[in-house]
Amino acid sequence: MPTDQLAPDIPPDLPTDVLAAEQAHLAESRAALAAMRAHAQSLSADAAGDWVSQQILQSLLDQRVAALADHPDTPLFFGRLDRSAADDLPTTIHVGRRHVHDGDSRPLVIDWRAPVSRAFYQASPADPMDVTLRRRFGYHGGALTAYEDERLDQGTEVGPSRILTEEIERPRTGPMRDIVATIQPDQDEIVRAALTRTVCVQGAPGTGKTAVGLHRAAYLLFTHRERLARAGVMIVGPNRAFLSYISSVLPALGEVKVDQTTVAGLLGDHAAPEDPAVGAVKGDARMAAVLKRALWLHIVKPEEGLVYSKGAYRFRVADHEVREIVASLRGTTRYGPGRAALAQRLAHLVLVRMEQRGESPDDRVQDAVARSRPVKQLVDAVWPKLVPEQVLYRLLADEEFLARAARSDLSPEERQLLLWRKPYRGWKSAKWSAADAALLDELRDLIERTPSLGHLVVDETQDLSEMQLRALGRRCRNGSATVLGDLAQGTTPWSTTSWRSVLTHLGQDGEVTELTLGFRVPREVLDYAARLLPSIAPGLAPPRSLRPGAGSLSIRPAGDLHEAVRDALAREGSIGVIVPDAAVSAVSESLSGVAHAVLDPDSTQEHRLLVVPATLAKGLEYDHVIVMEPADIVDAEPRGLARLYVVLTRAVTSLTVLHRKPLPPQLAP
Numbered sequence: 001m002p003t004d005q006l007a008p009d010i011p012p013d014l015p016t017d018v019l020a021a022e023q024a025h026l027a028e029s030r031a032a033l034a035a036m037r038a039h040a041q042s043l044s045a046d047a048a049g050d051w052v053s054q055q056i057l058q059s060l061l062d063q064r065v066a067a068l069a070d071h072p073d074t075p076l077f078f079g080r081l082d083r084s085a086a087d088d089l090p091t092t093i094h095v096g097r098r099h100v101h102d103g104d105s106r107p108l109v110i111d112w113r114a115p116v117s118r119a120f121y122q123a124s125p126a127d128p129m130d131v132t133l134r135r136r137f138g139y140h141g142g143a144l145t146a147y148e149d150e151r152l153d154q155g156t157e158v159g160p161s162r163i164l165t166e167e168i169e170r171p172r173t174g175p176m177r178d179i180v181a182t183i184q185p186d187q188d189e190i191v192r193a194a195l196t197r198t199v200c201v202q203g204a205p206g207t208g209k210t211a212v213g214l215h216r217a218a219y220l221l222f223t224h225r226e227r228l229a230r231a232g233v234m235i236v237g238p239n240r241a242f243l244s245y246i247s248s249v250l251p252a253l254g255e256v257k258v259d260q261t262t263v264a265g266l267l268g269d270h271a272a273p274e275d276p277a278v279g280a281v282k283g284d285a286r287m288a289a290v291l292k293r294a295l296w297l298h299i300v301k302p303e304e305g306l307v308y309s310k311g312a313y314r315f316r317v318a319d320h321e322v323r324e325i326v327a328s329l330r331g332t333t334r335y336g337p338g339r340a341a342l343a344q345r346l347a348h349l350v351l352v353r354m355e356q357r358g359e360s361p362d363d364r365v366q367d368a369v370a371r372s373r374p375v376k377q378l379v380d381a382v383w384p385k386l387v388p389e390q391v392l393y394r395l396l397a398d399e400e401f402l403a404r405a406a407r408s409d410l411s412p413e414e415r416q417l418l419l420w421r422k423p424y425r426g427w428k429s430a431k432w433s434a435a436d437a438a439l440l441d442e443l444r445d446l447i448e449r450t451p452s453l454g455h456l457v458v459d460e461t462q463d464l465s466e467m468q469l470r471a472l473g474r475r476c477r478n479g480s481a482t483v484l485g486d487l488a489q490g491t492t493p494w495s496t497t498s499w500r501s502v503l504t505h506l507g508q509d510g511e512v513t514e515l516t517l518g519f520r521v522p523r524e525v526l527d528y529a530a531r532l533l534p535s536i537a538p539g540l541a542p543p544r545s546l547r548p549g550a551g552s553l554s555i556r557p558a559g560d561l562h563e564a565v566r567d568a569l570a571r572e573g574s575i576g577v578i579v580p581d582a583a584v585s586a587v588s589e590s591l592s593g594v595a596h597a598v599l600d601p602d603s604t605q606e607h608r609l610l611v612v613p614a615t616l617a618k619g620l621e622y623d624h625v626i627v628m629e630p631a632d633i634v635d636a637e638p639r640g641l642a643r644l645y646v647v648l649t650r651a652v653t654s655l656t657v658l659h660r661k662p663l664p665p666q667l668a669p
């Protein structure tokens, strides 16, 4: 399509008043979006035949109207490409969060996820991808106030984008925002990876892993709308405070139907306290074989046959025949369907006996026999109905049973660790730990198949146990995954040291890629935190930061919290006072004269000044971070140094470290 048809007010040879022309295009696009919304509102669900169809159609129409909302603070487009490609696509396109077209179906804004928009993120002077000009727009409030051009056809490298720099430098307030306007080429490669590919991203703090995972979900939903609407896409994050922090990114990109949850939300919110050493054994993938044996050990060798009475007749199935059926089903089906199959196979033999006697029973008779009392009794005795809790209870309470199920997979010491010191009275009153939740999920899947989603995005994956990875893996076994994490930020006793092994336990044949450029943490702060790396993840290269941030680090021995808070409040942006978990209430009390909130797992962190327990800081960021007493953060848990690394890398603008105790040697001056 020629340029003048696409945007008559922007001739291809830039007008003198470029800004005014682009502002006019924005106004035209806004009006067109309003018309699209008005049209959607005018559609009626009455056309649908029955009441139920009307309700469904109405809800679809409502969704469509909501998706067409124009948020005045969110720019409708943020970029423009002038193209020289000899294809049938427009030569000038404006790239934005969604498609907008006018009454004649002329595209005014093209979705950032459309294939033609790819060049906006990927084109460079070395490979212009048929783009002659790339323009980035700057906004203030909702108004288009600036633009920046790169002539890609002239083969010269351009300097850093001021608009990108401003976006990265902007103070953080409230929840995480989307990054569609400034996705970087290496991030874009991951975002646009094919649905069939599982991608595993290792990235230092602030390299945009979370942002990339969310944008990949949005991209896949756009590109495979129907398939994924059916199969589903899910985001799994470390805790609810984190989910709340990321919760508005996908809706801002028009994607409202993505489940965002935690591993606990997915597997069951069990949290009985447990010794980490016990949790580590329970999280080990060797438990899978133990659980499988434990379940199948419940099948009892049939000693008796079946007698089915009908009128004056008795139909018999001999004990050896029952044994043969059980043996043939064992190991070839899941436990639950195996029970149903046993009933059907027994009923079938009864039917054969009926036929031998000259009857001609049909399928309905077979079903009735399968449901009859003698068949049910036999099946219950031989192949008992079980729930996961029953099996796990027996395993953790019964030493002899555990030994039979574990065989040589677990050492005697490991078996001792697994057994409850004080067993519960029964499986219904048992209190389960977080590690048990993954074991119960494994058993559930051995009994009935877990349905698979179309795509799973897993954040902070380095913290998951092998058994938790297996649980997530079965939820994407017919789909793919985006696996995000940082080996240096592993804080659980079972944190992984290898992405290959993560992919193996997830059951995905994926590729590992790395993001290396940090967008959050100022260089000075990142270099300081990276002094911990040789101790916590020796194989990893030190991270690099895009942000110089001179003067961003302040280490204050015997420094005063009130003074640090006062300094931070005098500046723009959010403030996180990150403290050892045990000190949260004391610190909050000592700040009683200053308006603040304490971050808890369920909070929406709306307050500008937050006291943050160290164990909840993962994945979050604040403009100004004040870290209190690093030595206590390190001492509080086995992987305390990694926790400290996480905590020190939450700052966007400034990091102040207050300490009375000596700093860990790696951080000593």
Ligand SMILES: Nc1ncnc2c1ncn2[C@@H]1O[C@H](COP(=O)(O)OP(=O)(O)OP(=O)(O)O)[C@@H](O)[C@H]1O
Pocket: 167, 168, 176, 177, 178, 179, 182, 183, 184, 187, 203, 204, 205, 206, 207, 208, 209, 210, 211, 212, 486, 489, 519, 520, 618, 619, 620, 621, 649
């Ligand atoms: N291309 C980009 N343009 C602008 N901002 C970006 C870009 N990539 C990332 N950011 C910003 O950098 C910050 C860090 O991103 P994000 O939280 O996704 O990093 P992460 O790798 O998940 O960090 P961590 O491992 O510490 O949790 C966020 O504020 C995000 O919006």
